Amino acid sequence: MPVQLKCLSHTPLRGLNDPGAEVIAEVDAVLAKCRAEVEAYDPELIVVFAPDHYNGLFYDLMPPFVIATAAESVGDYQTKPGPLSVPGGLALELARHLLDSDLDIAISHRLQVDHGCTQTLQEMTGSLERYPVIPIIINSVAPPFGPYRRIRKLGQAVGSFIARLGKRVLILGTGGLSHEPPVPLLADAPQDVADFLIAGRNPTPEFRAARQARTIATGKIFGTPQCGLTPLNPEWDKAFMRLLIEGRLEQVDAFRIDEISKAAGRSTHEVRTWVAAFAALQAVGDYSAREDYYRPINEWIAGYGVVSAATV
Ligand SMILES: O=C(O)CCc1cccc(O)c1O
Ligand SMILES: [Fe+2]
Numbered sequence: 001m002p003v004q005l006k007c008l009s010h011t012p013l014r015g016l017n018d019p020g021a022e023v024i025a026e027v028d029a030v031l032a033k034c035r036a037e038v039e040a041y042d043p044e045l046i047v048v049f050a051p052d053h054y055n056g057l058f059y060d061l062m063p064p065f066v067i068a069t070a071a072e073s074v075g076d077y078q079t080k081p082g083p084l085s086v087p088g089g090l091a092l093e094l095a096r097h098l099l100d101s102d103l104d105i106a107i108s109h110r111l112q113v114d115h116g117c118t119q120t121l122q123e124m125t126g127s128l129e130r131y132p133v134i135p136i137i138i139n140s141v142a143p144p145f146g147p148y149r150r151i152r153k154l155g156q157a158v159g160s161f162i163a164r165l166g167k168r169v170l171i172l173g174t175g176g177l178s179h180e181p182p183v184p185l186l187a188d189a190p191q192d193v194a195d196f197l198i199a200g201r202n203p204t205p206e207f208r209a210a211r212q213a214r215t216i217a218t219g220k221i222f223g224t225p226q227c228g229l230t231p232l233n234p235e236w237d238k239a240f241m242r243l244l245i246e247g248r249l250e251q252v253d254a255f256r257i258d259e260i261s262k263a264a265g266r267s268t269h270e271v272r273t274w275v276a277a278f279a280a281l282q283a284v285g286d287y288s289a290r291e292d293y294y295r296p297i298n299e300w301i302a303g304y305g306v307v308s309a310a311t312v
Pocket of ligand 1: 010
């Protein structure tokens with residue numbers, strides 16, 4: 001039973017602060033093709049590795065990894081609100097398998113997920129409930145982060161579980177590539193910002209709108225001298241995609257968190273979801289992979305990439 005994988009950037013600015021029409025058309029076409037491939041594959045299960053952006057997870061209790069037995073979309077930006085179709089019993093079995101594999105994963109029986117999970121799920125399946133899906137959140141936005149070798153181990157353990165299922169499983173990774181949107185840091189934050197980062201769950205609609213307006217405003221100047229955030233880094237992105245496509249996953253063990261933040265932007269660590277996804281696929285079996293698309297898109301604050309793979 002071949003297992004399939006898709007890893008792609010997400011960006012809530014898609015549709016809110018768009019680049020030119022040709023670029024939109026290119027991305028629409030790539031996503032439509034991926035969506036059709038998923039439809040044809042008809043997965044019996046999706047495992048999605050995703051980050052969170054202070055919508056479901058906060059510093060009052062910030063886990064490195066979480067697996068959800070039930071999840072609900074907060075509906076931030078233009079994503080749909082409401083429940084995901086999480087097979088709770090199977091998710092719990094996977095959690096047990098991970099614990100048995102020496103991985104201390106947190107479990108949520110009621111997880112709130114944001115665009116970091118739902119945008120890609122919607123783009124690849126058309127909805128939040130089309131297929132059974134197990135969300136695994138990897139902390140990629142709220143430092144400190146564990147090393148990349150740990151992410152590879154998590155992925156490998158998820159992959160050994162998937163291999164045993166013998167089902168049509170689609171593995172998704174969502175986020176990256178190089179980018180630095182205006183996400184606040186707890187270190188040196190003023191008290192009101194710190195309060196949000198520590199316990200900002202279920203914000204008022206006004207608070208959420210102000211936050212999203214800030215992201216859109218940054219999108220309008222991102223990549224210009226007016227913007228102090230780390231610019232996109234296409235060279236870093238291309239080297240990273242090549243590493244995954246060529247199956248050189250052990251090389252991520254040498255990744256240095258601070259170096260990546262500096263070279264490619266603080267939110268580049270969302271590629272942790274890609275590392276976990278590819279490590280899971282590789283644990284199922286040898287794979288072949290292809291680059292579907294890459295373009296640095298300042299309007300979206302994203303080194304925007306799409307990669308597909310499947311076991312051979
Ligand atoms: O709202 C936020 O906290 C960040 C939004 C955001 C913007 C650009 C690229 C992303 O990957 C992303 O997540
Ligand atoms: Fe993100």
